[in-house]
Amino acid sequence: MATVLSLSGSPSVSSRTNRLLRHLDQRLAGQGHEVIPLDVRTVPAEALLGADFRHPAIVEATELVARADGVVVGTPVYKASYSGVLKALLDLLPQYALTGKTVLPLATGGTTAHVLAIDYALRPVLTSMGAAHVVPGWFTLDTDITVHDDGSLTVAPAxxxxxxRVLDQFSAALGPVSLPAAAGRAA
Structure with a gap:
């Protein structure tokens, strides 16, 4: 079983990006992975903006990245790039924090004009941080994500x-999932 850090770079409590990531976390867990969610918005602003590498929240985020085999990075697109809070956290992680890790970049936004933000803004940073493999990411339009009154989520069929498909590619890149000994025995 691979450990996956699911990193939401949205600054908003009611974010579609965050809700989509948590929906995808369930799918990854269903594939046998241990998924650990981290919402950057929960990291204290003074730690992020003050570049306090020793702040307990930054130390914890660094440890979570180090522990993970793979990282899903989700962000809303603002001004044709990923969010500032995500950038602030990535800047505080060690230079090669993603060394040996498989990374899946995901983005959400209001227009397809922002589709290339993954490849031209986010991917170069992830690569510079040493990611072993950045799998093809995916951009989802805000209009394809519906949050219902009960908090459940529906994603447009396409x-x-x-x-x-991108989750399956990410999961395959993480390597085979080993089943617990009892689950692997013939009945």
């Missing part, structure tokens, strides 16, 4: 299918 977007849901595409997200399933």
């Amino acid at each position: 977007a849901n299918e595409a997200l399933g």
